[in-house]
Every structure is written in C-alpha cells, then in structure tokens.
Amino acid sequence: MEAKQSTISIFMFPWLAHGHISPYLELAKKLSTRNFKIYLCSTPVNLTSIKRRLSEKYSNSIQLVELHVPPFPDLPPPYHTTKDLPPHLMPTLKKAFDSAEPNFSLLLKAHKPDLLIYDFLQPWAPVVAAEYGIPAVDFITSSATMTAFMHHLYKDPLITFPFPSIYLRDYDKVEVSHLLNPSKNLDKDKTRCFECLDRSSEIVLIKTFKEVEGKYIDYLSGLVGKKIVHVPLVQDCVDDNDESGIIGWLNKKKRRSTVFVNSNDE
Numbered sequence: 356m357e358a359k360q361s362t363i364s365i366f367m368f369p370w371l372a373h374g375h376i377s378p379y380l381e382l383a384k385k386l387s388t389r390n391f392k393i394y395l396c397s398t399p400v401n402l403t404s405i406k407r408r409l410s411e412k413y414s415n416s417i418q419l420v421e422l423h424v425p426p427f428p429d430l431p432p433p434y435h436t437t438k439d440l441p442p443h444l445m446p447t448l449k450k451a452f453d454s455a456e457p458n459f460s461l462l463l464k465a466h467k468p469d470l471l472i473y474d475f476l477q478p479w480a481p482v483v484a485a486e487y488g489i490p491a492v493d494f495i496t497s498s499a500t501m502t503a504f505m506h507h508l509y510k511d512p513l514i515t516f517p518f519p520s521i522y523l524r525d526y527d528k529v530e531v532s533h534l535l536n537p538s539k540n541l542d543k544d545k546t547r548c549f550e551c552l553d554r555s556s557e558i559v560l561i562k563t564f565k566e567v568e569g570k571y572i573d574y575l576s577g578l579v580g581k582k583i584v585h586v587p588l589v590q591d592c593v594d595d596n597d598e599s600g601i602i603g604w605l606n607k608k609k610r611r612s613t614v615f616v617n618s619n620d621e
Contacts, residue, residue: 364392366420366468366489368459369496370476371452372437376401378496378562379472380408381588387416394466396420396459398435420466423458427451449476456483463487472560478550493555499568499583502561503575509549510578517574558582 365386369379376397383393395405395417402419409417424435430447434440440448460483463471471491473480481491495502500521507516516522552559558581565572565585576583605613 362390362392363470364394364466364468365470365472366394366396366463366466367494368396368471368473368477368480369494370474371398371401371435371448373401373404375474375496376405378588379474379494380405382472382494382560382586383417384413385588387413391416393417394420394468396422396462398422398424398432400433400436401438404438420462422455422462424451424455425458427454452477453479459483460486463489473551475548475551478547478554481551481554481556490556491554492558492560493551494560494562494586495552496562499561499563499571499575499585503571503578506549506552506575506578509546518570552579552581555579555581558584560584560586562586562588 365383367379367383369375379395383395387393393416395402397405397419399421402421405419409419424430424432427447427450430444430451434444434448435451437445437448456479459480463483464487467487468489471480471484471489472494473484473491475493475495475497481493484491504516504521507514559575559579561572561575561583563572563585564587568585572583572585
C-alpha cells in the first residue's frame, strides 16, 4: 500500500485590514500549491470579501476560519474590519480584537496546525500558540526599510541610522521620539509590533524583494537576532481584460518604466 503524503497545516492570522489580509491571502495561495493546508482566520465581514477572491482550485487547500469578536459598544460586526471604519473607532477595534484572544485559542486548539503565521498587532497570538506547542512566525506586510528604521529608533534612539538616505525631518522627531521611547510609560499599543518581532520563532517573514531591500533586510536581521526571510509576492491577475483598462495601459509602456506604489492601511 502506498504511503500517504503528509500535509503540513498552517494557521494564518492577519490584522483586520485588507492591506494586511491581501498579502496573507497571496502567501496562502503560494503555499497551497506546495502541499500545505492553509487555515486563513479573520472576522466574518473580512472573510466575505475574501471568498470572492478565491477560485475553485483553492477550495480544498485554503479553508477560511471565522474569528468571532465579542460584542463591544459602538462596534457592530460590520465594523470588525478597518474598511469603512470611522477613525475614532480604531482604538475600540483593537481592544475588541484583543478581547477575542480566548476565541482564537479555541480555534488553534480545534485545528491543531503545525505552524502559526501571525501579524504585527497581536503579540498574544504566539503566546497562545506556545501553550499548544505550536511554533509561530511573524509575517510583516510593510517594507523592510521602514521596519528596520523604526526598530532602530526603538532600540538605539541615540545612534544614527546607518543608511543616511532614511531619516526623520525635524518636525517628526519629537512625536516619534515620544512614541518609541521605552523609558516612557507606553501603552501596549505602541510596543506590540516590536513584541511581535521578538516572539517570532527564529525567523521573521517580510513581504519584500531582496534585490530591492537587501541591505535593510540584513540590518533588521542583526537588530532582532533572527533570520529575515523575504517573501516576494505579486498578486495574480484575475482578469487580463480588466474593464478599467489598466493592463492595456501597462502593455503600452516600455519595460521597467512604471513604478507601482501602495500604502497598507492599518
């Protein structure tokens, strides 16, 4: 009788913003083609959008898992996402997200994944995973340059960043210094991204290209004492004949003549 090929299962847990969920979904698609079983976890309102972006070929390899956030004042289920969220409710969304930790724990216990991949705002996620003996890895969806620069300011604020082209203007220094100064009584919201890095198991994944940010990747690796694994992700084109005409417009451009710039929402 032929031995069955084992499948490694990965539980992916992005922050509740489409700018974060999209890279996690693209990574899930890439991993699913290599015999990985993916559980992609988010709130129902976010998963509704994701379902429209998953073709039939991923139906067996990517399973969407609902995270139910406990009821919170002024935060009904349609607001369990940053999309269309009134700005003043962002702190409430973060508190509600944190309060879902027990529900997240139950999901990990039920699915028993081999690995957790988590985002930058939930330092409690790797702690929960450790309780079940599950290794956890931080996947950063923003640039290595920004991550290295901010981590440098947090760790060594009096030492000049070794790459002079990246710096703060004078009017930014006071605010950023107050934000990152560890001697202040900071709330956990201001330090959680650094805690997420610290709690990552041996490696940190980051969405970037080594050819573009190689020196910042290497510097960040030294700062956090972990191997930084660059994850080059390019979203699959769903429709070559898109109605907006973007593909047609790009086809008229010379090779390497166009730069795409995107900003992740929080």
